[in-house]
Amino acid sequence: MNYKETTDWLFKQLPMYQNQGESAYKANLDNIVILDEYLDFPHRNFKSIHVAGTNGKGSTSHMLASVFQEAGYKVGLYTSPHLKDFRERIKINGEVISECEVVDFVKVNRNFFEENNLSFFEMTVGMAFDYFSNQKVDIAIIEVGLGGRLDSTNIITPELSIITNISLDHTKFLGTTLESIAKEKSGIIKSNIPVVIGQADYKLRLVFNEVAKKNNAEIIFTEDFRFKNLESDLLGDYQVFNMKTVQTAFKILQESWDLKPVHLKEGLLKTVANTSLLGRWQKLSENPLVFCDTAHNEEGLKIVISQLKKFEYATLHIILGVVNDKDLNKLLPIFPKDAKYYFSKPNVPRGLNETELKNRAKHFQLLGNSYTSVSKALSASKLEAKKNDLIFIGGSTFTVAEII
Numbered sequence: 001m002n003y004k005e006t007t008d009w010l011f012k013q014l015p016m017y018q019n020q021g022e023s024a025y026k027a028n029l030d031n032i033v034i035l036d037e038y039l040d041f042p043h044r045n046f047k048s049i050h051v052a053g054t055n056g057k058g059s060t061s062h063m064l065a066s067v068f069q070e071a072g073y074k075v076g077l078y079t080s081p082h083l084k085d086f087r088e089r090i091k092i093n094g095e096v097i098s099e100c101e102v103v104d105f106v107k108v109n110r111n112f113f114e115e116n117n118l119s120f121f122e123m124t125v126g127m128a129f130d131y132f133s134n135q136k137v138d139i140a141i142i143e144v145g146l147g148g149r150l151d152s153t154n155i156i157t158p159e160l161s162i163i164t165n166i167s168l169d170h171t172k173f174l175g176t177t178l179e180s181i182a183k184e185k186s187g188i189i190k191s192n193i194p195v196v197i198g199q200a201d202y203k204l205r206l207v208f209n210e211v212a213k214k215n216n217a218e219i220i221f222t223e224d225f226r227f228k229n230l231e232s233d234l235l236g237d238y239q240v241f242n243m244k245t246v247q248t249a250f251k252i253l254q255e256s257w258d259l260k261p262v263h264l265k266e267g268l269l270k271t272v273a274n275t276s277l278l279g280r281w282q283k284l285s286e287n288p289l290v291f292c293d294t295a296h297n298e299e300g301l302k303i304v305i306s307q308l309k310k311f312e313y314a315t316l317h318i319i320l321g322v323v324n325d326k327d328l329n330k331l332l333p334i335f336p337k338d339a340k341y342y343f344s345k346p347n348v349p350r351g352l353n354e355t356e357l358k359n360r361a362k363h364f365q366l367l368g369n370s371y372t373s374v375s376k377a378l379s380a381s382k383l384e385a386k387k388n389d390l391i392f393i394g395g396s397t398f399t400v401a402e403i404i
Helices: 003-013 017-024 030-038 057-070 101-113 120-132 178-188 202-214 239-257 262-269 271-275 296-309 328-334 356-363 373-386 397-401
Strands: 047-052 076-078 090-092 138-142 160-163 195-197 219-221 282-285 289-292 315-320 340-344 368-371 390-394
Touching: 003 101, 003 120, 003 271, 017 101, 030 101, 030 120, 030 315, 047 057, 047 178, 057 076, 057 138, 057 239, 057 271, 076 120, 101 120, 101 262, 160 239, 178 202, 195 202, 195 239, 202 219, 219 239, 239 262, 262 271, 271 315, 296 328, 296 390, 315 373, 340 356, 340 373, 356 368, 368 373, 373 390, 390 397
Parallel strands: 047 138, 047 160, 076 138, 160 195, 195 219, 289 390, 315 340, 315 390, 340 368
Antiparallel strands: 076 090, 282 289
């Protein structure tokens, strides 16, 4: 198989949460443990940092990778989902894994994958860990895919665990309360391994403290510290929280990893340049201004919409596409009523039909036309927008993926 055939097989043949949603979720780590043993335990051959959370874990992971790169380390980075190319999930010093590496890994191990009915995510984690081991990275920043306790990445014993924040998302799997979601995400807290918590109110602190105490793990709350305001090439307002979480992690790691303040400063300034991160408050063009952002839950979208309102424009055009497991009664009221909407369906099986989205949005006085693809919606908005207007594309990672 060539690269396209290989990725098509990965995407279509086996369960994949990105496409299928609930049916792809597995409530145990049995398969990844079997795969890890079959691959000769590659995760034992590199040091790691484990990053969970509802929002910001991707940006935080990229920032940390950039800081370590600035310090001269060989840094693996595992994140999900990808936007354009599967290989974005697995990087070393900002360079994606090669097509040949992907093809060869699947070719060599395909029979084992099929015999054990491994999921897309399990295979991808195995590929990443095997690649980082073979390439002898100094450290790997590993982003949790979903939750924490039962996530396939949760076989590692990291140098540091990080939980960025907790909000309601993926409630079918993680629980319907903030406390239950925090309990699931706190599953990445390991015995005698320090954990950094980015944001947590009193009730969530109780949850995290309880789990940390059981594991004899030092727990550090970012909100207990004051840091200097540093700059980053990631421009979203919400990055302020992520940068403070990274600063806390830096405080814990700097001595054991010989990290200097200049590495932190330059790493934050060069996150996009060093790691090729896409889709976080990314400017796509000017005249008219076009921004996109992958925020897709209540907390993230509130911050993004607040940032949109800070701009001066004649008319705001919003290209909106969501997946079908989102609670629209909570998401749609966040969006401004005075914008012109272009409702579209993200090109994944979980994408919500554009007509249904349009009809649901009407109940919240969000008005506009529907389009069968995000690209058609973007084309329509550009035809209608004037130079002093603003166009925003968002609602889902997959909506953004189609236009980057």
